[in-house]
Amino acid sequence: MPENDPTPSEQSETAERFNQARTAQALALLEDYTEMIDDLIRDHGEARVTEIASRMGVTHPTATKAIARLKREGLAVSRPYRGVFLTEAGTRMAARVRTRHRVVVDLLLAVGVPGEAAKLDAEGIEHHVSDDTLHAFEAFLRARGQV
Amino acid sequence: MPENDPTPSEQSETAERFNQARTAQALALLEDYTEMIDDLIRDHGEARVTEIASRMGVTHPTATKAIARLKREGLAVSRPYRGVFLTEAGTRMAARVRTRHRVVVDLLLAVGVPGEAAKLDAEGIEHHVSDDTLHAFEAFLRARGQV
DNA sequence: GCACAATTAAAGCCATGGCTACACTTTTGT
DNA sequence: ACAAAAGTGTAGCCATGGCTTTAATTGTGC
Ligand SMILES: [Mn+2]
Ligand SMILES: [Mn+2]
Ligand SMILES: [Mn+2]
Ligand SMILES: [Mn+2]
Numbered sequence: 001m002p003e004n005d006p007t008p009s010e011q012s013e014t015a016e017r018f019n020q021a022r023t024a025q026a027l028a029l030l031e032d033y034t035e036m037i038d039d040l041i042r043d044h045g046e047a048r049v050t051e052i053a054s055r056m057g058v059t060h061p062t063a064t065k066a067i068a069r070l071k072r073e074g075l076a077v078s079r080p081y082r083g084v085f086l087t088e089a090g091t092r093m094a095a096r097v098r099t100r101h102r103v104v105v106d107l108l109l110a111v112g113v114p115g116e117a118a119k120l121d122a123e124g125i126e127h128h129v130s131d132d133t134l135h136a137f138e139a140f141l142r143a144r145g146q147v
Numbered sequence: 148m149p150e151n152d153p154t155p156s157e158q159s160e161t162a163e164r165f166n167q168a169r170t171a172q173a174l175a176l177l178e179d180y181t182e183m184i185d186d187l188i189r190d191h192g193e194a195r196v197t198e199i200a201s202r203m204g205v206t207h208p209t210a211t212k213a214i215a216r217l218k219r220e221g222l223a224v225s226r227p228y229r230g231v232f233l234t235e236a237g238t239r240m241a242a243r244v245r246t247r248h249r250v251v252v253d254l255l256l257a258v259g260v261p262g263e264a265a266k267l268d269a270e271g272i273e274h275h276v277s278d279d280t281l282h283a284f285e286a287f288l289r290a291r292g293q294v
Numbered sequence: 295g296c297a298c299a300a301t302t303a304a305a306g307c308c309a310t311g312g313c314t315a316c317a318c319t320t321t322t323g324t
Numbered sequence: 325a326c327a328a329a330a331g332t333g334t335a336g337c338c339a340t341g342g343c344t345t346t347a348a349t350t351g352t353g354c
Contacts, residue, residue: 015204018179021271022312025172029341032165050301057162062342064303069340081302081349108280111258111287117279124168128271132264133255140258169342176311197331209312211333216310228319228332 021128028127031097032056033066034075037084038094046083100134101126107137110144168275175274178244179203180213181222184231185241193230247281248273254284257291 011019036055040047053063067084070076075090086094104126108118129137158166183202187194200210214231217223222237233241251273255265276284 011204012202014202017267017270018202019204020267024271025175026340028172048301049303055159055161057158057166058341059343060302061304061344065341107258108283111254111283113280113283117277117283120164120167121275121277121280123164124171124275125272128268128275130264130268133260133268136255136258136260136264173310195331196333205311206313207332208314208334212311 024128028124029066030070030073030075031093031127032123033070034086034090034094035097035101037070037076037086038091038098041085047085048083052084097126100129103134103137103141104129106141110141171275175271176213177217177220177222178240178274179270180217181233181237181241182244182248184217184223184233185238185245188232194232195230199231244273247276250281250284250288251276253288257288 033052033056036052037047040051040055044051049060049063049067052067053060056063056066058066067076067078070084070090071078074087075093076084076086078084101122104122105118108122108125109115113121180199180203183199184194187198187202191198196207196210196214199214200207203210203213205213214223214225217231217237218225221234222240223231223233225231248269251269252265255269255272256262260268
């Protein structure tokens with residue numbers, strides 16, 4: 001059985017696949033929080049820690065830590081005892097993430113996934129949808145006139 | 148603007164969505180390792196730590212820790228300096244996960260996702276595909292005669 | 295304008311999943 | 325048979341993302 005080992009010192013295709021999945025997952029939290037903060041500012045004019053935590057389903061110290069990471073990565077700023085605000089980069093991420101989220105839900109619905117499952121599963125799936133896949137989803141929806 | 152707060156002491160729909168995504172993610176590592184170990188035993192008659200680590204794209208101590216968790220959760224057993232083996236539960240998980248992985252790849256291909264992206268993205272997406280969604284995917288593929 | 299409620303911050307605990315460094319066992323080649 | 329190589333185990337470090345508890349600040353009602 002010829003084990004076709006890929007050129008030495010190079011990762012197997014399998015390993016690369018898992019590495020990409022891990023990288024995508026590492027961004028998931030940032031993506032969900034920026035989208036959420038953007039939502040809150042649209043709907044309420046401000047994004048408060050307690051409200052963010054409540055909607056994310058975590059305690060407020062957990063949300064505070066996540067926001068600290070957003071700030072560290074240049075996606076958000078905040079004023080103590082006031083709200084959280086997105087930077088330019090954060091706003092761009094929120095816009096991209098919102099669109100992708102919507103496309104994923106629409107795609108799931110278009111292939112026949114029940115509404116409830118589509119909403120639930122999309123929250124996790126979205127973070128693993130690459131640009132290529134997103135474009136394919138959009139093309140599929142367009143071809144179906146579902147967009 | 149009437150904020151329709153869901154019955155007090157009950158999580159918002161949004162929070163539930165994020166909680167489900169977190170729960171699914173917590174199982175991802177177990178799912179990928181059981182599938183991998185099952186693959187290795189099929190192809191090589193045994194699953195060794197070094198080989199598992201290499202294919203997962205991690206160092207061997209990282210794989211050893213993951214295997215420790217599999218054992219703790221009753222999915223695998225191992226004999227020191229020998230291989231890793233799946234329990235009944237582990238074998239069942241591997242079978243379920245393998246099928247789901249294949250269906251996800253096929254679904255992505257069927258809606259027009261390029262092969263390379265389908266293979267890469269499926270590795271992360273699969274863990275967030277619920278039973279309802281999986282069944283919808285299968286129905287869609289059947290209707291297309293792509294199964 | 296003050297007491298109390300609500301919000302936010304800060305500290306510290308735990309589990310997970312990466313890593314490196316080092317020790318030990320098994321396998322291999324001569 | 326034994327030395328070297330490969331494989332495996334173990335210890336300990338770090339970052340992340342959950343949590344509870346306690347302190348500080350802000351907002352509210354009277
Ligand atoms: Mn999400
Ligand atoms: Mn989302
Ligand atoms: Mn996977
Ligand atoms: Mn898989």
